[in-house]
Amino acid sequence: MKDDGNGSYEATWTFPAESYLKTIFRSAAVSADSVAGYFHSNFFERIDFASGDVDSVRINFTKDFFNNITTLNVTRRNGAYGSFTMEEQDQLSVLTGYWVTHDSFYVDVRAEYYQDGSSYLYYAVYQNRASFENGDDPILVAEYNFAPDGSGEGVVRKDGETYEVTLDDGGVGQITLNGAKAQFNMYQ
Numbered sequence: 001m002k003d004d005g006n007g008s009y010e011a012t013w014t015f016p017a018e019s020y021l022k023t024i025f026r027s028a029a030v031s032a033d034s035v036a037g038y039f040h041s042n043f044f045e046r047i048d049f050a051s052g053d054v055d056s057v058r059i060n061f062t063k064d065f066f067n068n069i070t071t072l073n074v075t076r077r078n079g080a081y082g083s084f085t086m087e088e089q090d091q092l093s094v095l096t097g098y099w100v101t102h103d104s105f106y107v108d109v110r111a112e113y114y115q116d117g118s119s120y121l122y123y124a125v126y127q128n129r130a131s132f133e134n135g136d137d138p139i140l141v142a143e144y145n146f147a148p149d150g151s152g153e154g155v156v157r158k159d160g161e162t163y164e165v166t167l168d169d170g171g172v173g174q175i176t177l178n179g180a181k182a183q184f185n186m187y188q
Helices: 129-133
Strands: 006-014 021-033 038-049 054-064 069-076 081-088 092-100 106-114 119-126 140-146 152-158 161-167 172-177 180-185
Touching (some): 119 129, 140 161
Antiparallel strands (some): 006 021, 021 038, 038 054, 054 069, 069 081, 081 092, 092 106, 140 152, 152 161, 161 172, 172 180
8 A cells, every 4th residue: 555645533532421521522634745845634623521512623734844834723613713824944933823712802923932942922902803904903912021941021911001920930920010919820
């Protein structure tokens, strides 16, 4: 049998009757062409809960090896969706794209990942996609710089106020506004 660069996978897990999960179904179809320099995957997951609720996600992933560009399109069952492009350079990888939430907020995203492990994240939230396309001001803007150890600092601007955010390498953070402080833990 000759390898044609195509493949697929499908699996279903069924849980005991007393579990809060009923089933998880996953499937993937992949294709690759080393001469053309691409890899493509279409992934789907559906989770059925014992309550009757359903959650699912579809992810289409394409990697262009010659240009070092990866494209990711995601669709959630609740109506949320987005598209992201990652361009890999020698010292830097840049992710750009957008996410539309289930309740129609439009999030413009830019992230930079540096070879030393540090990173930068920017996102702006708009009332909806039309608001973004019309050039309206965002309702929230956030910018963060992260060190290689995972610690970081940044600002969130909303309603004319600027919140200062710090995060230590263990995930414990602090938000400060006009001297008032609140702590949070990213991992709890």
